[in-house]
């Protein structure tokens with residue numbers, strides 16, 4: 438049995454879902470994977486929980502909602518650096534907010550963990566988007582795994598397909614519907630909704646964030662195609678290399694015009710990798726029925742890899758909620774320890 442001391446950064450939607458999930462899956466992890474996951478520390482912005490034994494946060498999560506400070510094990514002001522020296526080995530799970538300008542606070546957390554040779558599983562995108570090359574090099578220097586399925590469309594397998602299932606094939610292009618919110622809004626607009634009403638509905642159904650700007654302006658898709666391309670194809674894109682289009686200027690007329698022509702207007706994250714030259718973009722493109730992503734509607738996501746030897750491979754589906762994101766983190770963790 439291998440033991441992993443989990444250090445969880447962020448106790449928001451995803452962080453809390455992750456705590457619940459590893460409680461629900463504790464026996465499965467032990468019996469099927471020989472892995473004992475122990476929550477050793479968990480942090481919010483203003484403090485954290487820490488124990489040299491395993492923390493049991495069930496009571497915190499179930500009984501006291503988000504008011505962690507009332508719990509006896511809560512340590513106000515506790516920060517990651519205060520506990521780093523307390524563990525011989527650890528596993529960092531990064532679930533803090535995504536900041537695509539600075540990469541913080543995730544960048545500091547992930548850097549500190551990798552320097553200690555701890556493996557990392559991330560749901561937040563900021564650190565990887567801002568310094569993919571540096572973090573990958575740091576992970577390699579220290580022989581530590583750095584996984585981020587949770588940041589690259591979560592339950593939809595993107596990195597695993599590209600890295601493992603397509604090994605040996607040349608990936609000539611990638612096209613993905615990588616943001617459920619934008620696809621949901623475009624689908625509703627095809628059905629006659631205005632952009633504003635479709636967005637309001639997406640927010641009321643918990644599909645869109647209260648501040649949906651990152652999604653509707655195309656940044657979320659740009660982050661995901663950047664991370665997938667850099668990880669799978671070995672590009673070294675930063676966000677400024679990706680030409681960007683969002684959906685905020687789309688009118689129902691644009692969407693319905695495409696439909697009348699037998700096409701569907703989709704916001705695609707694309708990598709075009711031809712003759713050794715790679716470029717990435719986020720584009721609103723009318724696609725026809727022969728395109729593998731034509732029927733991907735509503736909040737669904739999908740990705741197509743075009744290859745030299747295996748043809749095109751499309752994966753679609755997967756939930757987009759916090760529990761599914763937590764499940765993508767758990768998948769990465771199991772695979773880290775399996776290897």
Ligand SMILES: NC(=O)c1ccc[n+]([C@@H]2O[C@H](COP(=O)([O-])OP(=O)(O)OC[C@H]3O[C@@H](n4cnc5c(N)ncnc54)[C@H](OP(=O)(O)O)[C@@H]3O)[C@@H](O)[C@H]2O)c1
Nearest residue numbers: 447448449450451481482532533534535542560561758759
């Ligand atoms: N929600 C999803 O379904 C989903 C899906 C895929 C990826 N993601 C990514 O996963 C990450 C987490 O999402 P979320 O929805 O859980 O966000 P959230 O609800 O806003 O939670 C963020 C958590 O991070 C904590 N935090 C902020 N700064 C911190 C710091 N310096 N040190 C330690 N903790 C800190 C916050 O603490 P306070 O509560 O004290 O502010 C909060 O507990 C984001 O990067 C998001 O992009 C989310």
